[in-house]
Amino acid sequence: MPNTHNPDVLIIGAGLAGLSAANDLQQAGHSVLVVDKGRGLGGRLAGRRIGEATFDHGAQFMTARETRFKAAVASWITAGVAAEWYSSYPGQPNGHPRYRGVPTMTAIAKHLAIGLEILRGIRVDNISQQGSEWLANLDNGETVIAKKLLITSPVPQTLDLLNEGNIQIPDDKQARLDRIDYESCIAVMAVLDGPTAIAAPGAMALDDGPIAWISDNLQKGVSAIPAVTIHGSGVFSAQHLDDDRMEIGQQLIDAAKPYLGDAKVTEFQVHGWRYSKPTVVDDAACMLLSESTDLPPLALAGDAFAGPRFEGAVQSGWAAAKALISAT
Numbered sequence: 001m002p003n004t005h006n007p008d009v010l011i012i013g014a015g016l017a018g019l020s021a022a023n024d025l026q027q028a029g030h031s032v033l034v035v036d037k038g039r040g041l042g043g044r045l046a047g048r049r050i051g052e053a054t055f056d057h058g059a060q061f062m063t064a065r066e067t068r069f070k071a072a073v074a075s076w077i078t079a080g081v082a083a084e085w086y087s088s089y090p091g092q093p094n095g096h097p098r099y100r101g102v103p104t105m106t107a108i109a110k111h112l113a114i115g116l117e118i119l120r121g122i123r124v125d126n127i128s129q130q131g132s133e134w135l136a137n138l139d140n141g142e143t144v145i146a147k148k149l150l151i152t153s154p155v156p157q158t159l160d161l162l163n164e165g166n167i168q169i170p171d172d173k174q175a176r177l178d179r180i181d182y183e184s185c186i187a188v189m190a191v192l193d194g195p196t197a198i199a200a201p202g203a204m205a206l207d208d209g210p211i212a213w214i215s216d217n218l219q220k221g222v223s224a225i226p227a228v229t230i231h232g233s234g235v236f237s238a239q240h241l242d243d244d245r246m247e248i249g250q251q252l253i254d255a256a257k258p259y260l261g262d263a264k265v266t267e268f269q270v271h272g273w274r275y276s277k278p279t280v281v282d283d284a285a286c287m288l289l290s291e292s293t294d295l296p297p298l299a300l301a302g303d304a305f306a307g308p309r310f311e312g313a314v315q316s317g318w319a320a321a322k323a324l325i326s327a328t
């Protein structure tokens with residue numbers, strides 16, 4: 001007999017929004033189940049190993065502007081899972097310190113996951129309304145029946161789930177969701193046979209050409225051996241997302257030559273992020289989709305709501321938790 005889970009709240013996604021919401025909901029006395037199709041935690045805070053090399057290949061750093069988020073960053077530093085990386089890089093002085101995960105960005109997600117019930121490597125195949133509750137079918141054959149639902153996947157994927165479940169979206173909210181847009185990013189993880197020519201602190205954002213960002217994971221303290229992460233620009237990545245990944249990766253490596261010095265690439269892998277960073281976000285910090293409807297409580301959160309980055313995703317999760325706590 002397949003297992004049925006009965007949490008108060010089902011959260012789809014163990015990225016920053018989902019994990020941040022889960023903590024607040026649990027703190028408020030709700031039982032919470034988080035389900036993520038990825039094997040790792042953190043969603044777009046992704047890391048990968050190739051032999052002795054380690055890479056941050058999703059989000060590279062975070063900035064902190066808002067009071068509660070600044071306090072959260074301070075608590076992660078105290079817990080040893082975050083540290084200041086730098087406050088400016090050559091040619092681009094900037095007043096906002098950049099913080100990184102220690103040893104990698106995913107360490108922050110692992111920290112946020114402590115004490116939460118999370119099913120990993122399991123996809124929510126579909127969701128539907130069952131009277132006053134939500135029913136979710138998981139791809140391992142199990143089901144979840146929950147009083148409240150929070151979805152944190154990138155909005156186009158969320159819309160697919162809602163449409164397949166015949167969940168009616170009010171017209172004004174549908175229009176807001178349709179406006180949200182993302183850029184793609186092709187990420188190359190390349191192992192090197194020697195140090196790069198990238199100056200301290202080991203990262204550069206580029207304005208022109210196919211590369212948007214290049215980061216030296218050895219200098220950053222992420223990798224034990226020389227290893228670079230190269231992010232294609234939004235334009236380049238959109239043009240080539242469906243092309244042969246290794247050919248596109250090689251093009252980005254060729255374009256990165258000036259930053260690699262004498263180092264040669266010994267091995268590389270490529271990851272394509274279809275929904276990398278939002279380019280058009282909604283003004284609200286989250287969306288309570290069930291508001292003024294007959295639906296059981298249902299909220300949407302993620303970086304498409306409170307701002308297109310790490311901090312925005314966390315704040316969106318907090319906002320969604322607050323909305324769901326008071327929703328009946």
Ligand SMILES: Cc1cc2nc3c(=O)[nH]c(=O)nc-3n(C[C@H](O)[C@H](O)[C@H](O)COP(=O)(O)OP(=O)(O)OC[C@H]3O[C@@H](n4cnc5c(N)ncnc54)[C@H](O)[C@@H]3O)c2cc1C
Nearest residue numbers: 013015016017037043044059060061124153302303309310
């Ligand atoms: C290449 C790249 C570089 C970036 N660089 C930076 C940076 O330097 N600084 C910065 O602040 N931000 C950066 N960002 C953005 C930052 O990573 C995101 O804003 C943030 O991580 C988004 O978190 P989230 O929780 O909203 O979404 P996600 O992290 O995408 O979490 C959503 C989760 O939902 C899961 N999911 C989706 N559908 C299902 C389903 N049906 N069933 C189960 N699980 C499902 C996914 O597996 C995923 O784990 C970058 C992003 C990328 C991709």
